[in-house]
Amino acid sequence: MGAARHGARRLIAAIDTPSLDEARRLAGAVGPHCGLVKLGLEAFCANGPALLDAAAGHDVFLDLKLHDIPNTVAGAVRALLPLRPAMLTVHAAGGSAMIAAAREAAEAAGAARPVLLAVTVLTSLSAGALAETGVAGGPRQQVLRLAKLALAAGADGLVCSANEISVLRDAFGADPVLVVPGIRPAGADHGDQARVATPEAAIAAGASYIVVGRPITTAANPAAAAASIAASIG
Numbered sequence: 001m002g003a004a005r006h007g008a009r010r011l012i013a014a015i016d017t018p019s020l021d022e023a024r025r026l027a028g029a030v031g032p033h034c035g036l037v038k039l040g041l042e043a044f045c046a047n048g049p050a051l052l053d054a055a056a057g058h059d060v061f062l063d064l065k066l067h068d069i070p071n072t073v074a075g076a077v078r079a080l081l082p083l084r085p086a087m088l089t090v091h092a093a094g095g096s097a098m099i100a101a102a103r104e105a106a107e108a109a110g111a112a113r114p115v116l117l118a119v120t121v122l123t124s125l126s127a128g129a130l131a132e133t134g135v136a137g138g139p140r141q142q143v144l145r146l147a148k149l150a151l152a153a154g155a156d157g158l159v160c161s162a163n164e165i166s167v168l169r170d171a172f173g174a175d176p177v178l179v180v181p182g183i184r185p186a187g188a189d190h191g192d193q194a195r196v197a198t199p200e201a202a203i204a205a206g207a208s209y210i211v212v213g214r215p216i217t218t219a220a221n222p223a224a225a226a227a228s229i230a231a232s233i234g
């Protein structure tokens with residue numbers, strides 16, 4: 001139990017659903033077994049700020065992956081601060097000025113400032129899919145390039161796949177928060193994820209947090225699935 005509780009702090013449960021009731025049901029079920037509940041684009045587009053009520057009582061990672069001109073992203077961050085998210089995401093590919101503007105806007109929350117995470121290369125992109133976008137050199141090189149830029153511009157941490165954790169820890173040490181989605185327990189369906197790892201492998205490689213969605217939310221018993229993953233990384 002103690003080990004499971006320790007693992008729970010590092011588990012972020014991703015709730016992707018358009019239904020407010022379903023989001024509330026899932027947050028209630030998995031909340032006790034994870035450190036943060038992640039609410040993302042699908043649920044926020046469907047419900048707007050009212051969505052946050054579904055996760056009342058839990059620390060919320062509001063994952064909207066903002067990516068626009070600096071002025072617009074800064075305004076969006078300001079608009080989100082009253083929702084008191086514990087973590088927020090922007091796309092590192094938006095560039096230094098955009099990330100710096102997001103950080104400056106977030107500072108208005110003072111001590112309650114959300115942790116600002118820069119998404120590097122989406123875990124759904126394989127090396128081939130990344131090359132199609134015009135990026136040469138493969139995911140590891142691109143993640144490292146974007147990570148340098150994002151941390152220098154004021155991001156507190158990075159979203160990356162488990163494949164890039166060691167190169168990031170070598171380059172930046174223990175400080176940056178590394179949030180790692182694309183997590184699949186052994187034998188689980190990968191779905192649209194391309195760069196995947198098991199919960200245990202991601203934590204062993206140095207992830208600060210792992211993000212797990214469908215392996216929990218589509219399980220017959222989401223609370224048990226979350227508890228089992230938390231125990232596996234305890």
Ligand SMILES: O=C(O)c1cc(=O)[nH]c(=O)n1[C@@H]1O[C@H](COP(=O)(O)O)[C@@H](O)[C@H]1O
Nearest residue numbers: 014040121122123159181182211212213214
């Ligand atoms: O920023 C994220 O959380 C994120 C970045 C990324 O590169 N890949 C990624 O899958 N995510 C999110 O992590 C969650 C993964 O969900 P599952 O694939 O269902 O476990 C989803 O909510 C994604 O939006």
